[in-house]
Amino acid sequence: MNPERGTRPILLVEDNPVDLDLTLRAFGRRNLTNPILVARDGQEVLDWIPRWEAGEPLPMVILLDVKLPRVNGLEVLRHLRQQPVSQHIPVVMLTSSNEERDVNMAYQHHANSYIVKPVSFDKLIEVATQIELYWCLTNHPPV
Numbered sequence: 783m784n785p786e787r788g789t790r791p792i793l794l795v796e797d798n799p800v801d802l803d804l805t806l807r808a809f810g811r812r813n814l815t816n817p818i819l820v821a822r823d824g825q826e827v828l829d830w831i832p833r834w835e836a837g838e839p840l841p842m843v844i845l846l847d848v849k850l851p852r853v854n855g856l857e858v859l860r861h862l863r864q865q866p867v868s869q870h871i872p873v874v875m876l877t878s879s880n881e882e883r884d885v886n887m888a889y890q891h892h893a894n895s896y897i898v899k900p901v902s903f904d905k906l907i908e909v910a911t912q913i914e915l916y917w918c919l920t921n922h923p924p925v
Contacts, residue, residue, distance in 0.1 A: 792918070793830070793841040794876075795821045795858070797850050801878075804903060805845075808910040816842055816918050824853025827862070834867045841871055843917040846893075848877040848884050856884065859891045872923055874913065 792814075796802040802820065809818055819841070821827045827844070834840055844862070848855040855875065862868040874895040875888045888896050897913075900906050917923075 789816070790839050790842045790923075791817045791819045792913075793819050793821060793827070793844045795824070795827050795844065795846045795850065795855065796876075797822050797847065801847075801899065804906055805876075805910070808903065808906040809914070811907055812910050812914050814910075814914055814918070816914075822851075824850040824855060824858040827858050828853060831862075831865055831868055840867070840923075842923055843872045843874055843894075843913070843921075845874050845876040845913070848875060848879045848888070856887050856891060859888065859893055863892050870923075872917055872921065874917065876909075876913075 792809075794802070794805060796805060802822075806818065806820075821830070827846070830838075846855045846859060850858070853861075855877065859873055859875075862871065862873060872894045873892075874897060875893050876897050876899060877884070878899050880898045885896050897909060900909060
């Protein structure tokens with residue numbers, strides 16, 4: 783296993799304070815070794831790109847909401863895929879939107895996965911577990 787895996791962050795992009803708190807608590811229950819960075823709108827994510835280009839560690843995975851202020855999640859995804867530094871970072875859409883249009887657009891812009899946020903906290907813990915197991919431990923991301 784790559785020793786860098788546990789130190790690379792997960793970038794959680796969520797503007798809803800309640801959803802943010804619940805998601806952070808769900809990951810906290812997992813005792814995840816990867817730090818979790820938070821962006822509260824789409825522009826904050828785009829502001830990371832020059833930092834990654836300057837050598838800051840790339841996230842293991844970006845958990846991206848669709849409905850975000852300033853720049854929506856689908857536009858953020860499109861922009862991430864156009865930048866050499868971020869085009870191969872795994873992006874999981876983690877959103878309350880189950881609209882067919884959003885799902886289709888996410889995959890058209892090369893999302894790696896689309897997960898509709900569960901309503902119960904126990905189910906959210908299960909989602910956090912699956913994200914951790916697959917994206918942080920099993921998957922081999924680009925460096």
